[in-house]
Amino acid sequence: MFGSGAMTNSINEISKADVIFIIGSNTSQQHPIIGNRVVEAVEKNGAKLIIADPRSIPLTSIASVHAKLNPGSNTAFINAMMNVIISEGLENKEFIKNRTEDYEEFKVSVEKYTPEKVSKITGVDADDIREMARAYANAKNATVLYAMGITQHTTGTKNVRALANLAMLCGQIGKESSGINPLRGQNNVQGACDMAALPNCLPGYQSLTEEKVIEKFETKWGKDFGNKVGLTLTEMMDKAAHGEMKGLYIVGENPMISDPDLNHIKKALESLDFLVVQDIFLSETAKFADVVLPASSYLEKDGTFTNTERRVQRVRQAIQPVGNSKPDWIILKELIKAFGYEADYSSPADIFEEISSLVPSYGGITYDRLEKGGLQWPCPDINHPGTKYLHKGEFSRGLGKFIINDYEEPFDVASEEYPFILTTGxxxxxxxxxxxTRRSWALDREIPYGKLDINPKDAEKLGIRNNAKLKISSPKGEILCKANICDSVNPGVVFMPFHFSESPVNTLINSKNLDAITKIPDYKVCAVSLEEVK
Structure with a gap:
């Protein structure tokens, strides 16, 4: 239903919501502009903030309720909220009747998720579940904000679908200051997805199997353009590690830090016959490359970024490319020409004109219009003002479909050998x-190395001192880091950021624990052991 993974609503609408439900997102630290809108909503406009997160985060200090749920229990928690809403008659019957389908089967599926039963799964008090459910259902306008704390699970797809069910159940979709709003973690993630940096669609999320779509792209790109479903990142690395993929071209990505099971990633990169890395710095991944193509930063090139609220905005060159670096579009154009295809683009504006002609949701967006400010897709024609929020009146598929999402226990559970659950962020x-940021002396001075957050009770039980050197182990490997004793995590749960090559926490993550549909790894639930290194 929300196939693009974009925010259904706009950032400024958040400050006018009556209830804000944040789940799996440390919003004020990872999306500070959006975090400011949340603070504004609560402190200036009297909004009620409810948060579900395994950790205490800065925004919990102004939240009405914080459900400090166990990592990996999101689906059960959301189902319990819906159980309360239905059992207390708080559902939006008119919205369900007029705009959805398959409600009755879904309704039966959540009957077993009572707050008392789910309390045992999530570790959240049953009354807190009830309070959050009532707040969301009774709000005039309620918005859901989520991030990778929802998606980076073996049940990530179920988590998102459960949130979609929740919004439809209460009619909190298709109107202002409501909706399902995934917060993109980087400035042009949305734009990259829009332009088909995904294995299963063409630009604009257009079908790889629809004949009219294929014909349209063939007219522009020729009969032999690549229109087959590709591999996900985790699948590519598996293929490379087993010698089934011979070459790889990595642009602006650093899998030797960001991917699961870094020993596996190292083997994959070393097994390739040919690796090209295009980046602005010699990253940990670029050190494995046969060829490094030096790219330019955003200050050195023209183009557009599409941000988390679907807003397409101009990027204007401020300085000339440094050294031998070139803007990405020029590198790709020259490479395409070297392969024998005439890439007839003289500027990013030419490329954007082609995008507008091929992607219906970008059809009315032009550089001339963007000179006056950003536009939010869908913007299908030159007279369209852009779309502030999605799904007004009807969903893109017609009726919104309720989907059954039963809770599944995470693949990793605490054991005698690995008694702690690690979550990353x-x-x-x-x-x-x-x-x-590690190359910025000011930022690196603030946090120069990674630490492991551990609850005081666990630290006392293990005899671990604050700032002590720790060895963290999982079945996939081990790393060293310092201990940070704090009560932001519950006993039995530990947290560590993944930014630091000196303590690369993703070494510990199992690359086989994947969401069945998206193939996203489970970065949020990893069983580990801890040991102080004397």
């Missing part, structure tokens, strides 16, 4: 794999 001071 980011810090406010650093950006993704640290390729840029």
């Amino acid at each position: 980011r810090l406010a001071q650093h950006y993704h794999t640290g390729t840029m």
